[in-house]
Amino acid sequence: MTENGATQPLLVADHVGRMFHLEGEEVHAVRDISITVNRGRFVAIVGRSGSGKTTLLNLLAGLDTPTSGQVRFEGRDVVEMGEKEMTELRRHRIGIVFQSFGLLPLLSAFENVELPLRIAGVGARTRNERAAEVLDLVGLLPRSRHRPFELSGGEQQRVAIARAVVMRPSVILADEPTGELDSANAQSIFGLFSQMAGAEEMAIVTTTHDQTLLDMAEEVYEIGDGLLLDGDASAPSEPEDSPNAEVDSPPETVRSPVPPDPGDDSIFRRLD
Ligand SMILES: Nc1ncnc2c1ncn2[C@@H]1O[C@H](COP(=O)(O)OP(=O)(O)O)[C@@H](O)[C@H]1O
Ligand SMILES: [Mg+2]
Numbered sequence: 001m002t003e004n005g006a007t008q009p010l011l012v013a014d015h016v017g018r019m020f021h022l023e024g025e026e027v028h029a030v031r032d033i034s035i036t037v038n039r040g041r042f043v044a045i046v047g048r049s050g051s052g053k054t055t056l057l058n059l060l061a062g063l064d065t066p067t068s069g070q071v072r073f074e075g076r077d078v079v080e081m082g083e084k085e086m087t088e089l090r091r092h093r094i095g096i097v098f099q100s101f102g103l104l105p106l107l108s109a110f111e112n113v114e115l116p117l118r119i120a121g122v123g124a125r126t127r128n129e130r131a132a133e134v135l136d137l138v139g140l141l142p143r144s145r146h147r148p149f150e151l152s153g154g155e156q157q158r159v160a161i162a163r164a165v166v167m168r169p170s171v172i173l174a175d176e177p178t179g180e181l182d183s184a185n186a187q188s189i190f191g192l193f194s195q196m197a198g199a200e201e202m203a204i205v206t207t208t209h210d211q212t213l214l215d216m217a218e219e220v221y222e223i224g225d226g227l228l229l230d231g232d233a234s235a236p237s238e239p240e241d242s243p244n245a246e247v248d249s250p251p252e253t254v255r256s257p258v259p260p261d262p263g264d265d266s267i268f269r270r271l272d
Pocket of ligand 2: 053055099175
């Protein structure tokens, strides 16, 4: 397990902690967590609301800086990389699915997905092909021209996932990416992640509290109060109660399990 070897892990949290000062008090969102993410692995992080999942993902994404410990991407401390290199890394190697989707409201689904390619300077033809390909993958090609407010919460979530994968990053970091989905669609999205992890060598790190999805991950870390919990992390954890969970868009009532769009999205079908 030498860090210098050719088998260097993709992403490592090495005893990371993140403490916030809030109204004169110290809040230890993440206390001391070590996680290793290898290439192409599908890793799930579970824990109740407030346990530190979002904070940990932000640290792994280099969006936030640990107050103790280190986050390393391919062996390099991300703090030492500097903003410019880190921005490049996030543009090309890391795909992020925020809990709040983070879609731009004035852009269509297609334009939202295409944006990372535009920023990276990819030509129009390739942009069109790739954006269409990933929208198809999440079953939303027919909704390409819709703007976020014309889509359901679940559909917005799928657009956000399409946008995160469009650059074929080395790792996807997803914060409760199935929170707005009914169980059939949640399974589809996790199936898609699982397929990408295998076929595309894309590592996936996702937070979830959905027990049915834990079985699909290759590694499960359970966290509580900013620490990794020992024991069988695949054991059922209590579902989060919504009242003080952060919900950034109006909760949506999903009436019935909507099957993924028919189309030729074989990845989804594979799971049925
Ligand atoms: N910017 C912040 N300032 C102060 N406290 C924070 C901040 N971000 C998160 N926390 C606190 O850290 C804890 C973990 O939060 P979070 O990582 O969002 O948990 P989870 O995603 O598991 O619900 C919570 O108690 C939360 O209130
Ligand atoms: Mg969270």
